[in-house]
Amino acid sequence: MAEPDLKSIQKKVSAGASYRKIVAAAEAGAPICVASAGIPNEVMHAMGVCPIYPESLAAISAGIGKAGEFFDESRAHGLSNIICSYTRCGLGICWASKTAFGSIPRPNIAITDVNICCLHLTWWAYLEDHFTLPTFYMDMPATTDPGAPEYIDYYETQIREMVAFVERTTSCRLDMDRLHQSVRSSDLAGYYWKQMMALRRHRPSPMSFRALAGQILPLVTALGDQDAADFYEALYHQYLADAKEGKTPAQGGETYRLIWDGIPIWHHLQVINAFEEKGANFVWEPYTSLNWGNKTSTGRLDLDRPFHTLAEKYTNVWNNKPIAKRFEYFDQAIREYEVDGLVMFSNRSCRPMSIGQHELVQLITERHDLPVLIFEGDQADPEGFSWADARTRVDGFIEVLEGRKQRGRQR
Amino acid sequence: MIARFRERFELRHDRARALKRQGTKIIGCFYGLAPKELVHAAGMVPVQLVEDRDARYEAKSGLLPFLCGMSKNLAGQIAANVLDYVDGVMVSTVCDTNRHMLDIWVHQRAFPNQWLVRAPAKDDEGAINYFTNELRRLAGELGAVSGTPVTDDGLRKSIALFNENRALLRRFYDARPTAGLSAEDAVYVFASALTSPVEEHNALMRELLASLPPGAPGSDPKLMLSALNIPMAVDVIRMAEKYGATVVTDDFTHNARYGSTAVPADGDPFRALARGYLRTVPAPGLYSFEDRAARIRDAMERAGARGLIYLIQLYCDAYALEYAILKERFDRWKLPHLRLEAEATPSSIEQLNVRVQSFVESLV
Numbered sequence: 001m002a003e004p005d006l007k008s009i010q011k012k013v014s015a016g017a018s019y020r021k022i023v024a025a026a027e028a029g030a031p032i033c034v035a036s037a038g039i040p041n042e043v044m045h046a047m048g049v050c051p052i053y054p055e056s057l058a059a060i061s062a063g064i065g066k067a068g069e070f071f072d073e074s075r076a077h078g079l080s081n082i083i084c085s086y087t088r089c090g091l092g093i094c095w096a097s098k099t100a101f102g103s104i105p106r107p108n109i110a111i112t113d114v115n116i117c118c119l120h121l122t123w124w125a126y127l128e129d130h131f132t133l134p135t136f137y138m139d140m141p142a143t144t145d146p147g148a149p150e151y152i153d154y155y156e157t158q159i160r161e162m163v164a165f166v167e168r169t170t171s172c173r174l175d176m177d178r179l180h181q182s183v184r185s186s187d188l189a190g191y192y193w194k195q196m197m198a199l200r201r202h203r204p205s206p207m208s209f210r211a212l213a214g215q216i217l218p219l220v221t222a223l224g225d226q227d228a229a230d231f232y233e234a235l236y237h238q239y240l241a242d243a244k245e246g247k248t249p250a251q252g253g254e255t256y257r258l259i260w261d262g263i264p265i266w267h268h269l270q271v272i273n274a275f276e277e278k279g280a281n282f283v284w285e286p287y288t289s290l291n292w293g294n295k296t297s298t299g300r301l302d303l304d305r306p307f308h309t310l311a312e313k314y315t316n317v318w319n320n321k322p323i324a325k326r327f328e329y330f331d332q333a334i335r336e337y338e339v340d341g342l343v344m345f346s347n348r349s350c351r352p353m354s355i356g357q358h359e360l361v362q363l364i365t366e367r368h369d370l371p372v373l374i375f376e377g378d379q380a381d382p383e384g385f386s387w388a389d390a391r392t393r394v395d396g397f398i399e400v401l402e403g404r405k406q407r408g409r410q411r
Numbered sequence: 412m413i414a415r416f417r418e419r420f421e422l423r424h425d426r427a428r429a430l431k432r433q434g435t436k437i438i439g440c441f442y443g444l445a446p447k448e449l450v451h452a453a454g455m456v457p458v459q460l461v462e463d464r465d466a467r468y469e470a471k472s473g474l475l476p477f478l479c480g481m482s483k484n485l486a487g488q489i490a491a492n493v494l495d496y497v498d499g500v501m502v503s504t505v506c507d508t509n510r511h512m513l514d515i516w517v518h519q520r521a522f523p524n525q526w527l528v529r530a531p532a533k534d535d536e537g538a539i540n541y542f543t544n545e546l547r548r549l550a551g552e553l554g555a556v557s558g559t560p561v562t563d564d565g566l567r568k569s570i571a572l573f574n575e576n577r578a579l580l581r582r583f584y585d586a587r588p589t590a591g592l593s594a595e596d597a598v599y600v601f602a603s604a605l606t607s608p609v610e611e612h613n614a615l616m617r618e619l620l621a622s623l624p625p626g627a628p629g630s631d632p633k634l635m636l637s638a639l640n641i642p643m644a645v646d647v648i649r650m651a652e653k654y655g656a657t658v659v660t661d662d663f664t665h666n667a668r669y670g671s672t673a674v675p676a677d678g679d680p681f682r683a684l685a686r687g688y689l690r691t692v693p694a695p696g697l698y699s700f701e702d703r704a705a706r707i708r709d710a711m712e713r714a715g716a717r718g719l720i721y722l723i724q725l726y727c728d729a730y731a732l733e734y735a736i737l738k739e740r741f742d743r744w745k746l747p748h749l750r751l752e753a754e755a756t757p758s759s760i761e762q763l764n765v766r767v768q769s770f771v772e773s774l775v
Contacts, residue, residue: 078735
């Protein structure tokens, strides 16, 4: 069988395509669900429910400079600026009933997780309350041991209850054959994503974090869809070829290999390019490597136990791991990816991702003599962000890296 | 009489250290959803970790600038060894900051023992079963620390004591609008409940309720205050009074809310405790907004309050979002309300002066 053509398949899973799918699904009478990014998309896909992801839409809006009107909308509704910018922008999108691409159909139901971020609970409770939407909460108590069997079992019951909720509130029914197909597609998408991440060990790494920040979208919005699996398979082969040819986004060759911690700065993704212009390339991020894909112990989904395997995957939440465990991941990545420095994005919108960064840096710098650059800002709201200041910081950091390289050569 | 509540709150660290010298173990609760009955049944004293008005603590915290003052203040207290008497801390999730402070405390080994309460967000049978098992796990670990195993009978007695405390607080809030008691003093009546042994607070409450003097009605307009941070709330009460208003009732995480619902006393006490905590303690997202808004409205009606001040600590996103939801109902009901958002520092609060003054004047 011929490998899927990357360009043609990319068009099927782009942000614009995902918007058009929502519109088409609503026209065809499929239920529209306002969903948070941490719930099993595979099940919704198998049931024929079409999700709208406010967080993704907020990131996309910020990425193309069209989030302003949604922030204005949220201010008009009494939302303080201290609230997460995804929440403000996402609610703005719901109030305005439109996205950066055009108007969106009225949703029929809502489903959220309650653990990745506590605000999800209140945010979806607001949607339930304000838009009188039947809403389901995928319960996942706070924990420091997400791999505990009873914890995974509890979430498995939540997935089954989610199915019951969808069947109760829509005309959709779960077909187990479709669920198996959906999990199979998701597994392949996750598998190829993982393979792509592994390619970044290659010197030079062929990938740009900026490109990955966009390419991650189908892992959030389209898991279960065969198009997503085809896309990642084609993308993997493209990057494999690039790696063999020694391609790199780092200009003048890959001189420095870096880690980025945190969500991308969607409103100023060019920060990543600023590093690349100076020969620095991001080769590992918890966001890309640990937050998405097949987060099971085997790295694959167990097709014979679809509910259980999804429970294992979705309960494996980075933020629920103690700082010592998070450090182990960094420690391993620093060694395996031969990292020269760290960039930590201290994100005022995302407290779960930012609390503990300082302690993590302490542990990392105790074991590895690496320079660390800390950016403070917001993932989607550009207010207070200075591009000139960011560039100065990048330049200064590169000078530090260069100084270290030179001292290393002299030794 | 009333001064004894204030004294118990203000001297809470000294009193806790005195208890510790007598051999009692002290467990810090962070914050309102930690099941204190379980700590009590293990023979230890649960105390709420609350903020101190001391700017040095925030400077010492080493936390990110965009975290709430309460977490920064507590982190500073730990750094300054103020909480040296705490044998363990029990964190129950209300917001991302409070939940992830535990990660830092574990990393710092800030306390000899740390527990995260793995509480579901729902209250259906599956959630109650899960939480019942979780409470049994916690009870086992608490008993191992104290040397006093948590038994069914012991837990029933502890539930009864805390239910009595809730009932006494409810009676107090019913009596408060017509009692000769200042709003500031009233804050310490419940605040001391957070930091005192429950037996001691119950005895004080019984004494207070038996001797509560009738008072002259306060000056108009009468207000209700909804808040989280105790020192900030006291500042705002003084500010409102300066402009001629009287705060006749209040709504903190732990008085009207904590005291609002008794834990069931029947059947398996662990299961009863699970039922008593899941979605019954008003916290953003974990409680019906309809009920929450209605409770505020009803409390205002009972107390004769004409306006509500909803005080949010800066960077407290949980309550900031809750406000936006409640606001829709307040607006629909034409319930006069003022949202204030400030840091828990005197200079930040001082900037609220004009807003409080104009709100009070708008109600006259």
